[in-house]
Amino acid sequence: MKQLIPVMLVAAAALAASGCTKAAEAAVDTSKIAATIKAQEAQWQKGYEDKDINVLAGEYADDAVLASPGDPLATTDIDRRKALGELISDPNFKLSFATDDVRVASAGDMASSRGHYTITTTDKATSKAVTSSGTYLTVYRKQDDGGFKAVEDVIIPGPAHAAAAK
Numbered sequence: 001m002k003q004l005i006p007v008m009l010v011a012a013a014a015l016a017a018s019g020c021t022k023a024a025e026a027a028v029d030t031s032k033i034a035a036t037i038k039a040q041e042a043q044w045q046k047g048y049e050d051k052d053i054n055v056l057a058g059e060y061a062d063d064a065v066l067a068s069p070g071d072p073l074a075t076t077d078i079d080r081r082k083a084l085g086e087l088i089s090d091p092n093f094k095l096s097f098a099t100d101d102v103r104v105a106s107a108g109d110m111a112s113s114r115g116h117y118t119i120t121t122t123d124k125a126t127s128k129a130v131t132s133s134g135t136y137l138t139v140y141r142k143q144d145d146g147g148f149k150a151v152e153d154v155i156i157p158g159p160a161h162a163a164a165a166k
Contacts, residue, residue, distance in 0.1 A: 028108035037111055037140060037148060038099050048095045051088040057081050061141060061149040069157050087121070092129040094120040097136065111140045111148060117155070134158050 040059075047055030057080055060066070066074040066083060074080040087093060097117035104111040114137050123130040139152040 028104075028106065030104035030106065030108060033104045033108055033111060033148070034102040037102050037104075037113055040148065041097075041099050041113060041115070041138075045095075045097060048088065051093075053081060053085055053088065056084045056088070059150050060153070061143065061151045064149065064151045064153065067152075067154045069155055090121050092120055092122045109142045113138045113140065132157055 044056070044059050047059070057077060060077070060080055062077065064075075064080065066080050068074070068083060068087075071083055072079075074083045095117060096119075097115055099113050099115040101115075102111060102113045114135065116133065116135055118131060118133045120129055120131045122128070134155060134157040136156065137152075137154045138150050140148040141151045143149055
């Protein structure tokens with residue numbers, strides 16, 4: 001019986017801890033996280049307007065992947081800075097984008113954002129300004145400091161889709 005008491009105490013502690021974990025998960029305010037990500041994307045838009053490479057690169061986690069049409073995957077900070085730098089140094093560069101939907105995992109550690117964009121760049125073949133549009137999908141992961149950074153950023157050319165009615 002004396003050997004059974006420590007086992008029962010450990011089991012009770014484990015049950016109590018799992019109950020606390022469930023309560024903590026239930027307490028995650030996913031709508032607040034979604035609003036934070038929308039605000040973060042608005043600042044990201046400002047980074048593009050200001051052509052601020054440090055703001056743009058700072059939106060990505062160290063292990064993030066940037067997937068732009070026609071370009072190799074940018075999987076390092078150096079690669080992402082190079083891709084972003086080439087984009088914002090284009091004299092015809094102009095980008096506008098808006099969030100259509102943010103979905104947050106119930107645990108509050110991951111989120112995704114889908115939106116639409118319109119971009120103007122210089123066509124390499126004609127040296128003339130060309131405007132295109134499409135959709136983006138960005139996956140965010142919660143960082144140690146509590147903020148969120150992009151870990152996957154995928155740009156999909158084609159007709160931009162507006163937010164779906166809810």
